[in-house]
Amino acid sequence: MVMSLIIQKYGGSSVATTDHIRRVAMGVASSRVKGNKVAVVVSAMGGQTDQLLNLAAEITNHPPGREQDALVATGEQVCAALMAITLESLGHRAKSLMGLQLPLITDNVHTRARITEMQTENIEQVLNDDIIPVVAGFQGITEDGSISTLGRGGSDTTAVALAASLNADCCEIYSDVDGVYTADPNICPKARHIKKISYQEMLELAGLGAKVLHSRSVELAQKYQVPLVVKSSFGGERQTWIVNEEEVMENSVIKGVTLEKNVSKISLIRVPDRPGIAYQILSPLADAAINVDMIIQNASIEGYTDFTFTIPTSDLAKAKGLVEIVAAEIGAQEMLAANNIVKISAVGIGIKTNPGVAARMFRSLSSENINIEMISTSEYRISCVIEEKYGELAVRAVHKAFELDNIKQEEKEV
Amino acid sequence: MVMSLIIQKYGGSSVATTDHIRRVAMGVASSRVKGNKVAVVVSAMGGQTDQLLNLAAEITNHPPGREQDALVATGEQVCAALMAITLESLGHRAKSLMGLQLPLITDNVHTRARITEMQTENIEQVLNDDIIPVVAGFQGITEDGSISTLGRGGSDTTAVALAASLNADCCEIYSDVDGVYTADPNICPKARHIKKISYQEMLELAGLGAKVLHSRSVELAQKYQVPLVVKSSFGGERQTWIVNEEEVMENSVIKGVTLEKNVSKISLIRVPDRPGIAYQILSPLADAAINVDMIIQNASIEGYTDFTFTIPTSDLAKAKGLVEIVAAEIGAQEMLAANNIVKISAVGIGIKTNPGVAARMFRSLSSENINIEMISTSEYRISCVIEEKYGELAVRAVHKAFELDNIKQEEKEV
Numbered sequence: 001m002v003m004s005l006i007i008q009k010y011g012g013s014s015v016a017t018t019d020h021i022r023r024v025a026m027g028v029a030s031s032r033v034k035g036n037k038v039a040v041v042v043s044a045m046g047g048q049t050d051q052l053l054n055l056a057a058e059i060t061n062h063p064p065g066r067e068q069d070a071l072v073a074t075g076e077q078v079c080a081a082l083m084a085i086t087l088e089s090l091g092h093r094a095k096s097l098m099g100l101q102l103p104l105i106t107d108n109v110h111t112r113a114r115i116t117e118m119q120t121e122n123i124e125q126v127l128n129d130d131i132i133p134v135v136a137g138f139q140g141i142t143e144d145g146s147i148s149t150l151g152r153g154g155s156d157t158t159a160v161a162l163a164a165s166l167n168a169d170c171c172e173i174y175s176d177v178d179g180v181y182t183a184d185p186n187i188c189p190k191a192r193h194i195k196k197i198s199y200q201e202m203l204e205l206a207g208l209g210a211k212v213l214h215s216r217s218v219e220l221a222q223k224y225q226v227p228l229v230v231k232s233s234f235g236g237e238r239q240t241w242i243v244n245e246e247e248v249m250e251n252s253v254i255k256g257v258t259l260e261k262n263v264s265k266i267s268l269i270r271v272p273d274r275p276g277i278a279y280q281i282l283s284p285l286a287d288a289a290i291n292v293d294m295i296i297q298n299a300s301i302e303g304y305t306d307f308t309f310t311i312p313t314s315d316l317a318k319a320k321g322l323v324e325i326v327a328a329e330i331g332a333q334e335m336l337a338a339n340n341i342v343k344i345s346a347v348g349i350g351i352k353t354n355p356g357v358a359a360r361m362f363r364s365l366s367s368e369n370i371n372i373e374m375i376s377t378s379e380y381r382i383s384c385v386i387e388e389k390y391g392e393l394a395v396r397a398v399h400k401a402f403e404l405d406n407i408k409q410e411e412k413e414v
Numbered sequence: 415m416v417m418s419l420i421i422q423k424y425g426g427s428s429v430a431t432t433d434h435i436r437r438v439a440m441g442v443a444s445s446r447v448k449g450n451k452v453a454v455v456v457s458a459m460g461g462q463t464d465q466l467l468n469l470a471a472e473i474t475n476h477p478p479g480r481e482q483d484a485l486v487a488t489g490e491q492v493c494a495a496l497m498a499i500t501l502e503s504l505g506h507r508a509k510s511l512m513g514l515q516l517p518l519i520t521d522n523v524h525t526r527a528r529i530t531e532m533q534t535e536n537i538e539q540v541l542n543d544d545i546i547p548v549v550a551g552f553q554g555i556t557e558d559g560s561i562s563t564l565g566r567g568g569s570d571t572t573a574v575a576l577a578a579s580l581n582a583d584c585c586e587i588y589s590d591v592d593g594v595y596t597a598d599p600n601i602c603p604k605a606r607h608i609k610k611i612s613y614q615e616m617l618e619l620a621g622l623g624a625k626v627l628h629s630r631s632v633e634l635a636q637k638y639q640v641p642l643v644v645k646s647s648f649g650g651e652r653q654t655w656i657v658n659e660e661e662v663m664e665n666s667v668i669k670g671v672t673l674e675k676n677v678s679k680i681s682l683i684r685v686p687d688r689p690g691i692a693y694q695i696l697s698p699l700a701d702a703a704i705n706v707d708m709i710i711q712n713a714s715i716e717g718y719t720d721f722t723f724t725i726p727t728s729d730l731a732k733a734k735g736l737v738e739i740v741a742a743e744i745g746a747q748e749m750l751a752a753n754n755i756v757k758i759s760a761v762g763i764g765i766k767t768n769p770g771v772a773a774r775m776f777r778s779l780s781s782e783n784i785n786i787e788m789i790s791t792s793e794y795r796i797s798c799v800i801e802e803k804y805g806e807l808a809v810r811a812v813h814k815a816f817e818l819d820n821i822k823q824e825e826k827e828v
Binding site for chain 2 (some may be wrong): 081088
């Protein structure tokens, strides 16, 4: 029998209490009993990271990044130590490894650092000694020895980076869901579980706020060709594999429909239309690290145009302040802002090869009398901004239009 | 003005909440305003260490030391980061340094590691950059890169070791008390504050359970001649200096009276008296790391003797089990155990040069009709084991007998 190396990552809800940790530890143990080598990556116990951030918020709204990282990194450290203690108590040898014990080297952009190097000598030694390494996810160390963190969802990234560096056979991501669905089952009761999805489709879904996996971990998995699988830590047979496009033999054009609610728009009315105007409006937002998503500029009429873009609602107040200044500078007539909008997207690798997908989506919305305010498309995605109150109805309509309601698992997964 | 370097250590009750931390940070800031360089050492926020240990206890009663250390070390890490955040929010530059960032190297005896090397290059760099280093106390790193802890009271030890290595001008220990008293004021209302005490006296007091300072930190301070001062983090002028014997010009023979309650005794009755019997009885306890304190062996009568010793009450159950086995082996007639006893001690550098101190103590106890069950003495200390119910009365009697009730501060501190 060839021994496989599996990286297993457990999210916060999977390790929320010591009872949860015990259950997870038994799962790890059973993977080993099947003859695999296992390295475990853990997040902080559910709620811990927020508790730590709340402590900092009691002091200041702007903690220095270096110290915030040192603070929140303890969440994963606690969980890694408890997991190692639990595995040992079950009769397995285990050893916790923090970011700076691997070490996982990052740049020094605190609170959202990027991995520059994953050293594997220490963890390979632990694996060779037949000890289960329990890695504290999310955290690393900068070149100058400060503790850093990889930002939200960073433990997924740690797990995939580890899988890539160790050339693991696969990376299992355990959370409180058993995979990816064609839509949010809370919105669309006919949503169906997906068994296989391509990295690119998953990236689109993650980027749209599907919380199963963090975008950066999917990017990394695609880059290093790490087979990813999403499972529920509470058991059950269902799982979703995230693999190369070629491996997804799929007869539906659209893989899933998502609804993003954290969307607001800002419009500048009657902007004098001259070259560089878009840059002038948007660069202050870029400087403030506000992510502008969709942009529409109307055709110029008598030297004036209207300019509209969307941003995360969480950045709306800040953005309005910045854009008001620009509006005065460039002589726009008026600034309008709205947060009563949502973005509905259809995602699938079939889009690029199937003309008419967009038209089908627009028709399904129109047949429900839903007005489309903005549109954007990519190879794998069509997104429409609509009024918030129609959001859930729109998901069900598009889901049905692409016949996702009716697919049987057998048909869907060839 | 010559700039002084001061190490300030803040205990758990001084940093119990973010409000406490803010108050401490303002104290640190004011020390700097006076023109001193300051390095801060913090314990975990009050109660945190126990909370973390409770999590481990939910899993097992015997967590591996390495993982327990990784777990509890997060307490100090959280506090150091929060203190640095607070100092920064008050407009000072600050940087947290964990045990492995100093690094403070220890042996690999997890949960009660000893310092083998304190490297100071990093912290000196921080001090030279005019940044306040905030050191996580209690924690270090082993030669092989595991997180270690120095045992209870370890943050005091970190502070003193840092003061010694950096050749600091003094080491200030802040806690919820404003120094050392001639007796516990809760027991003896006439107890008085002590302004100066010698390392050796402080060691005896610490060893007897006075919780102001941990023995190891006092030993270390004496060894490296670090002037220690105990202050209240809640303000007030009072403080106790712990310095060399020569610097304590003191006209009272006895410096203080302490009562230790965590005392039990075990007696073996009618033990065949032959060479090596004491070793045979006590070595299983030494192997189990049970600290035997006082030992009495009666004169032999017809080849039999009685053998009595004291141990911490917390080890009584374990000790009884071990001694029962030995009792059977050596043919002792009976084993008796009691935990209704306490140890009262008088401590002072005057003892070795003043004959008759012991007699004075015994007389004061006898005049209250308190029976002395066991006696032990050292150069700096006379201890008597008595019945628990007389403990507090005995403290007041001895305190009075040595005229500690009447000393005015002016007389006492020359």
